[in-house]
Amino acid sequence: MPLVAAAVCPHPPLIVPELAGAAAGELDDLRAACDVAVARLHASGARRIVVVGGGESTADLDFPYRGSFGAWGLPLEVQLGRLPDGAVGTDGLPLSLLVGAWLLRRVPPESGPMTWRMATVAADELAEECAAGGARIGADQPWGLLVMGDGSACRGVRAPGYDDPRAQAYDDGVARALADADAEALLGLDPVLSAELKVAGRAPWQVLAGAARAAGGGWRGELHHYSAPYGVAYFVANWERV
Numbered sequence: 001m002p003l004v005a006a007a008v009c010p011h012p013p014l015i016v017p018e019l020a021g022a023a024a025g026e027l028d029d030l031r032a033a034c035d036v037a038v039a040r041l042h043a044s045g046a047r048r049i050v051v052v053g054g055g056e057s058t059a060d061l062d063f064p065y066r067g068s069f070g071a072w073g074l075p076l077e078v079q080l081g082r083l084p085d086g087a088v089g090t091d092g093l094p095l096s097l098l099v100g101a102w103l104l105r106r107v108p109p110e111s112g113p114m115t116w117r118m119a120t121v122a123a124d125e126l127a128e129e130c131a132a133g134g135a136r137i138g139a140d141q142p143w144g145l146l147v148m149g150d151g152s153a154c155r156g157v158r159a160p161g162y163d164d165p166r167a168q169a170y171d172d173g174v175a176r177a178l179a180d181a182d183a184e185a186l187l188g189l190d191p192v193l194s195a196e197l198k199v200a201g202r203a204p205w206q207v208l209a210g211a212a213r214a215a216g217g218g219w220r221g222e223l224h225h226y227s228a229p230y231g232v233a234y235f236v237a238n239w240e241r242v
Contacts, residue, residue, distance in 0.1 A: 005044030010234035011099035033225035042109035046144030053096025053148035055120025067093030134210025149201020151233025159231020178237040181221030183209035218242035
């Protein structure tokens with residue numbers, strides 16, 4: 001079955017209101033945009049959601065999926081799916097997938113039961129390998145892709161990567177590619193420059209590009225949100241088949 005839709009979201013820990021505390025309101029617009037993107041993904045007709053985010057290596061994870069925000073100061077546990085006691089699963093989700101699971105739990109589907117799959121992609125994975133990985137994703141039912149990734153972390157002197165004059169142009173290019181559903185532009189992102197700008201989303205976005213290209217047909221993009229409130233660029237978008 002082909003890919004029917006995709007959503008792109010960032011994964012800052014502060015997107016969780018309880019973790020942000022008094023600063024939660026600063027990300028209200030981002031949170032609302034993510035809710036819209038996930039709701040549209042659920043409404044696309046997909047019966048399985050594949051969540052892809054950055055990790056230490058490229059791997060498919062075992063169901064069910066469990067993680068905690070404890071490392072970020074909040075003892076909040078998130079789990080997608082349940083199996084009988086003693087079943088093997090994935091504990092300790094990386095931040096990208098942990099936030100993805102939190103978003104999926106926050107906006108449950110209205111169209112009935114949904115199944116999930118989670119996978120990580122290494123930050124240094126080559127573009128062609130990311131694209132090939134996206135092309136290999138498949139399911140025996142219509143499926144959607146939730147892609148988790150941040151842009152540059154070099155937007156200003158208070159940014160985690162300090163200020164880099166190349167960051168604005170890089171992020172603007174990503175925003176255009178997501179708005180236009182431009183898979184080739186995403187595949188053209190330079191891994192070396194992306195690493196220098198501390199971009200967490202380059203490899204996952206290229207998985208999306210590979211999956212969309214393999215699915216064929218026309219795609220329509222919509223960019224819901226683009227900001228860099230803490231010196232890190234955040235994008236929220238949907239891709240849907242024309």
